[in-house]
Every structure is written in C-alpha cells, then in structure tokens.
Amino acid sequence: MTLDPGTLDRLIVIERRAVAQDPDYGTSQGAWETLAEVWAQVRDVLPSRAESLDDNISILRRPARVRMRYRDDLTGDMRVKLNGKTMRIIAGPAELGRREGIELMVEEISTDGEAA
Structure with a gap:
C-alpha cells in the first residue's frame, strides 16, 4: 500500500497526556501536551452522525x-x-x-446536555 502525499490535506495536532505535580499540594494533575502537528488524510466513516442515548443525555x-x-x-x-x-x-x-503510513480510527464525542 502506498500513501499518496497529495491526499494528506488536513493539518492535525496529536496530543499525549502529561502528568504534572501540583506545587502547592503535591497531587497529580493531568493535562494534554502537543506531541506533533502533522498532515493527514481524514475521512468520515459514515456519511451521517450516529446518535445514541446514555443516561438520558443525547x-x-x-x-x-x-x-x-x-x-x-x-x-x-x-x-x-x-x-x-x-x-x-x-x-x-x-x-x-x-512503514509507509499509519491509520487510526478516531471518534468525536460531544454531549449537548439536553435530556431526552
């Protein structure tokens, strides 16, 4: 499989979790830091959004x-x-x-906060 560089038309940011220690209390704090900005090909898997209900939240x-x-x-x-x-x-x-390319499946999750 050859990855055509011309199809890499979206600039994405890859982030990883970074754990830091709170200077005042000594507790662990989770944050996200940028690992890299790269050009990628992004394609929706389905032409429309899939909707489900979880604890009465859409x-x-x-x-x-x-x-x-x-x-x-x-x-x-x-x-x-x-x-x-x-x-x-x-x-x-x-x-x-x-080692020509990498493929990931990603998913955006958003809650609109409205009861169903």
Whole structure:
C-alpha cells in the first residue's frame, strides 16, 4: 500500500497526556501536551452522525479514519485535534504497508446536555 502525499490535506495536532505535580499540594494533575502537528488524510466513516442515548443525555459520535505518514511514537491513549474538535483514538495505530503510513480510527464525542 502506498500513501499518496497529495491526499494528506488536513493539518492535525496529536496530543499525549502529561502528568504534572501540583506545587502547592503535591497531587497529580493531568493535562494534554502537543506531541506533533502533522498532515493527514481524514475521512468520515459514515456519511451521517450516529446518535445514541446514555443516561438520558443525547450523545453524538462521529467516527473518522485518519491516515498519516509513518510514526513510531503513537499510542492508543493519545488524542487528535482537528479544526478545533477533539477526537479520541478508538482503534489503532495500525501500520500501512512497510512503514509507509499509519491509520487510526478516531471518534468525536460531544454531549449537548439536553435530556431526552
């Protein structure tokens, strides 16, 4: 499989969780830090959004497939930011070809806070 560089048309931010210690109380604080900004191909998996109910709150899930040049520093506990939207990795990373590319499945989750 060859990854065509011309299809990498979206600039995404890959973030990883960073744990820092609170200087006043000594407790652990979780935050996200930028690992890299890379060009990627992003494709929605379904043409429309899938909607489900969870504890009477409407939850929208929008899965997408992300392909980028090969990296060996990606893990499934990272997240991706695209156009101001935060997307969690739900599958992958999977190697494409012989280290030609990486594929991730990501999903944007947003709650609109309205009771169903």
